[in-house]
Amino acid sequence: MKLSFHGADRGVTGSCHLLQSGGKQILVDCGLYQGGREIDEENNEPFGFDPAAIDFVVLTHAHLDHCGRLPLLYKRGFRGEIITTAASRELARLVLLDSTHLQEEETKYRERKAARRGGEHGSIEPLYTMLDTLNSFEMFGRTAKYGNPVELGAGVRATFFDAGHILGSASILFELEESGRKRRVLFSGDIGNAGHPLLRAPDVPAACDIVVMETTYGDRLHKALEPSVQELYQAVIDTFRRGGNVIIPTFALERTQELLFFLRSGVEKNSIPGSTQVFLDSPMAISATEIFERHADCYAKETMAMFGEGRDPFHFQGLHFVRETADSIALNRISTGAVIMAGAGMCTGGRVRHHLKHNLWRRESSIV
Template structure:
C-alpha cells in the first residue's frame, strides 16, 4: 500500500492523491492548480503517473481545484470510472464545461494577437470526462471497488454534494482504513449539514486551508456584511462581490433575502447575479434537496424559493453583463471569479474600484498572487486589461463566510475520529500546515512534498 500526493502538497490547490493497493491505482481528485499567473505550465505538466494506469477516480467535490484536470486525465488515456455523489456529478459537469470554454477562449485570444497557444483541454475533453462518471455515491453507503478495496463517502459540509472519502484497503493480510477529508465546511452554515466523519480511521489525509486561523463568528460576519452593503448604499455607490459560483453565491443570496425580509436592507435594491455558472449552480441546488439542511429542504418541497429576492436579475449574456458597467449607484453585483483571476468581475472592478462611494466585499479565500489577494493586501492601484486602475473603493474582507473549516473546526473534526495513527496534512500554505501540525497530539504527522510517496 502506498500514498503519493501529486497535488495540493505544500500548496492550496491542485488536489490529486494516488493510492496503490493490491495491484490497483485509485486517484482521489484530479484538480487544477489555481492562483497567480504562470500556472498553465503546472497544469500542463505530467501528472506524475500514467493516466491510462488509473483504475478509478473518487471525486470529493466539484470545485475546480479538485475536478479541473479530469478532462486532461481522460485526454491522456484514463478510461476508468469516476465515482461521486449525485450533486457533485451535476456540479462537476458544469465546472468542467465552463473551464473548457475558458481555456478555448484564452487560446483564441492568443491567436488573435499572433501568439501560438493551445487550450489545456477543450469542450470535447470535458464531455469525455463527463462520460466517465459511473456509480453514484450515497453518504455512508460502502461501494465495492475491487477485491479487498471498499470506499464510502461521508458528508464534508463544504459545498453541495461534497464528501470525505474512506478507503478500506486489504493487501497481503494487512488492512488499513485511510480517510481523505476533501475540503471541509465550517459548522452551523444555513444551507448544508455539518461535516460528519466516519467513526474511525487509521490514517487521515486532511486539508489545512485555514489551519492557522479561526474565522470571525458567523453572526458577526453577517452583521459586517449588512453594514458594508448599507454603507455603500447610503453613499450612493455600488457593491461588487467577487463570488465563487458554488456555495458562496447561493449563501449570499440567502443572506441578502433574510436582510431584505427583516427590513435591514433596502428591498428595492437591485441585485445582479452576473455568472452563468452561479445561475446554473443555483438551479442544481434546488434540484438536490437531499443534500440540504432539513428545514431548507422542506421549504423547497413546499414551493418556496430560498434564493428569491424582490429585484434579483440573472445575467447570462455577455452584452447584458457589459451593460451593468453603466450603473453608477445602488446596485449589488455578484460576479466570478472569487479570486478575481478571470471572469466578469474583473470588468466590474475596473469600473468601480476608482470610485470612493463604491465597496468591494471579499467573502472567501484568496490565494497568494491572485488579484483578490493583491487588493486585500492594500494595493493602491492594480493592473486590469492593460490599464493601471486606482483603488479608491472601500475594501471589505469578511472571512466568516468561508466554505472552509477554520482551525477550530478542523481540530474538532479530527478529534471525532477514533484510532488515528498517522495524519498527512495537505491543501494548505506551508505556514498553515506547520501551525496546525503543532496542535496535533498523538498521531504521527506528515507534510508531503509534491510527488513524495509513503508506505502505508
C-alpha cells in the same frame, strides 16, 4: 498498499492522490493547479503515474482545484470509472465546461499574440479541448450516496461522508484488506464549518488508521458567521445611504449561493431595504444556483424545510439573473441602489472587472 501524492502536497491546488491496494489503482481527485499563467507548465507536466493504469477516480467535490484535470487525464489515456455524488457530478460538468472554454480562449489569445510578433504559433495547444472534456464525462459511472459503501474490488471499498464544504462534497473512507492486513484510510477533502444554515455540518467518520487531511486554513480560526453577515448588511445600508452601488466579486460555486441566501434573509427580516435590487451577473453562477436548487436533500434542516414548503432559499423579489453581455453592460447605467455580484471571485477576469472600472473610483460605492 501504497499511497503517493501528485498534487496539493506542500501546496494548495491541484489535489491528486494515488491509492494502490488489492490490485486496484485509485485516484482521489484530479485537480487543476491554479495561480496564474506561470502555473500552466505545472499543469502540463506528467502526472507521475500512468493515466491508462488508473481503475477509479473518486471525486471529493467539484471545485476546479479538485476536478480540473479530469479531461487531461482522459486525454492521456484514462478509461476507468469516475465515482462521486450526484450533486458533484452535475457541478463538475459545469465547472469543466467553463474551464475548457477558458483554456481554448487562452490558446486563441496566445496565437494572436504570436501572430502579431511574427512568430510561429502552430504548436500552441490548450491543456485540453472540448472533445476531451465531453469524452471525460462518459467516464462518470456509479453515483455515491452518503454512508453507503461502494465496492471497488476485492478488499477495497469506499464510503462517502458529507464534508459540508460545498453541495455534494465528501470525505472518503477507504476500507482496505490485502495479504491479511486491514487499514482504514480517510481522505478529508475540503471540510466545511459546523453551524451553517445552508449546508449540513460535516459528518465525522469512525476511527481510522490513516488520515489525509486538507490543511489550507489549518493554522487560523475563521471569524464567526453572524458578525460577518451583519457586516454585509451594514455595508449595503451605508452604501445606499451614500448613493452608491455594492460590488461583490463572487465565486460561482457556494459563495454565490451563500450570499443569495443571506441577502434574501436580510430582505425578509428588514435587515436591508426591501427595495434592494440584486443582480447576479454570471452565467456560470446562475447555472450553479439552478443545480443547487435540484439537490434539496443536501441542505441543513432549516433550508431543507424551506424547500419542503415550496420556498426557494436563493430567490426573492429584487433578484435579477443577468446572462447576456449586453445586459451586463447596461448595469453600468445604474448609479445607486444595486448589489452587483459578478465573477471572477479573485477579480482576475470576468465581468466583475468592468463593474470595478465603473464603481471603484466612486467614493459612494463599496467593494465587498
